[in-house]
Amino acid sequence: MILGMSLSTFVLVHTVISIVAIVAGFIVMFGMLKSTRPGGLTALFLLLTILTSATGFLIPPLVSDKLLPSHIIGALSLVLLAIACIALYAMKLSGSWRWIYALTALLSLYFNTFVLVIQSFLKIPALTALAPGNPPAGPVFAVAQGVVLVFFVLMIIGAIRRFRLAV
Secondary structure (H helix, E strand, C coil), X not given: CECCECHHHHHHHHHHHHHHHHHHHHHHHHHHHCCCCCCHHHHHHHHHHHHHHHHHCCCCXXXXXXXXXXXXXXXXXXXXXXXXXXXXXXXCCCCCHHHHHHHHHHHHHHHHXXXXXXXXXXXXXXXXXXXXXXXXXXXXXXXXXXXXXXXHHHHHHHHHHHCCCCC
């Protein structure tokens, strides 16, 4: 039992939160490219991404005595999200806080998407056949993660350049 839920229910809730966070994050990211003022969807993205990272620490075998790559990604994501929240809500995106927000928010979205790709290769039989192992390995997996990385590098550069709010 985790937080009063069976393991399978908890993992399902964690997965749904993650997917909704990613979808909201993509909408927020494309909004940044259009210089859309952050609103409720941005708050939802940040909140759900924080929940995704935090709840990930509770899923076995993550509850262990040794440091795992998933712990590092989760902790880094939480630090980035804290900075994004400070930039958005405390500093009101003033001055350099605008690009700091864009960078940290979108890096946290990248980490969430990175994990989604890994989990997809682990859980979807057709993808598992293309890149077996835990963690997945091989050229198909490397190309998939490479495409995700290049996409996010381009989107982050675009958001930093284009995300301007009218005063």
